[in-house]
Amino acid sequence: MKKFLQNKKLLSAFIIVVVVLAVLGGSVSLRNRRNTPLLIQSLGNDIVALGTRIVDVPVSLVSGGLNSAHDILNTQEENNHLKREITDLGQTKARNSALEKENRQLKAALKLKDTLSGYTMVNASVISRSPDTWSDLLMINKGSAAGIKKNMAVMCDGGVIGRIVEVSAASSKVELLTTTDESANRFSVEADAANGKTVHGIITVTSNNNLAFTQVVDGRKLKAGTRVYTSGMGGNSPKGLLIGTVTDTTRDSFGLSDQIRIKPAGDISDPSVVTVIERQVAN
């Protein structure tokens, strides 16, 4: 011990390691506990986000041009698909409108003001992504000034892709659904089983980075293709946001519970424009 204390280089290295670990632990704890980051952190985020937006303009123009060329090549196929879809659209819209009206009348009759399914939306562009492969974080160009708050659900291409984990004044961080972060909040979800009952559970990520519907009492009743929605029971996201569709049901490695694999509905691999969902009912 005396030798260790006398060796200044070794002692300095030890102190540096302790300081690094303390800073690391402190910043993680701060990120998880606080709803908004420290002012200096928020300022730093917004300054870099501003720089990112400037760099993003020419890059997105080039990327957009390439995507447009790709779209033109697929136009015929897409056109045929849309023609098939459009025949059902008119009837679906009419039915939707009638149901919306009926829903409003029933809510008025019951004197219900806000329900779990009510929400408002904020559109934002993805400006950056964390450069490593281990954390699934995106940066978007809207923050608390646009009404965004921590833990709000984020959607892209019609499906939930993640949630807000940090909010600065003019930018926010989104943690994707595929994150394996053990401290991340999980979406509480539900799906309609083959026997007509509603099955509840939460969304987790399996070891091979697939989404799974877990903590389900009887998952065997969920057929492939069943749609999985948020249940609104978690307190952060509204009810009825599409998460994905069931692909298959297997037993976990211990053979104790069902593991239902889900194909995400949202574009998780290449999101460019996202919608942040604010639920109307308070937590």
Add this chain to the structure above:
Amino acid sequence: MTTLRKWALAIGLFIALVVDGVCALYLHQFMTYGSFAASSVILPISVMLIGLFDDTNDNEIWLALGTGIVADIYFYGIIGVYTVFLPVSCWVCQKIARFLPEVFCARLIIILLGTAVFVAYSWLIFNMLGITTASVHVLLMSILVSLGWSIVFFILLYWIWGNLAQDYPFLVDLNAYRV
């Protein structure tokens, strides 16, 4: 103008930080091999190149530390990944540069080693914090994919940082030495 020259390297690193995030966003889908993905390592390569090209300026270690803090806050909201790796890699590269031949290939080898260490270090930190549960096999494959991409980034960045680090050293006014 003199002040701007002194801070040119810092401005360059800020741009590298921004471009790193934008590249990660747009190239993410191409930076994969099977189910293994590469990290975008523009910022670590930039700092290591600065250390290799200018081995006498201690200010650059402090610049690397500042860049690391900003990068950590912006990308993760936690401090300890870039904040540790960037100054340490800059310092190590400055030490190595004193006996390393000043040729492209020798520097490439150091950068590849540095990239492998960076990917492994970030994996270790994120595993420790519970942010990832990736196995050692996934780590090794990710290092291999990242090394492939780091060769591309190295070729693109070599002359940029070579010129910047030699002509505009951080907080040093070269004009003061010219008669």
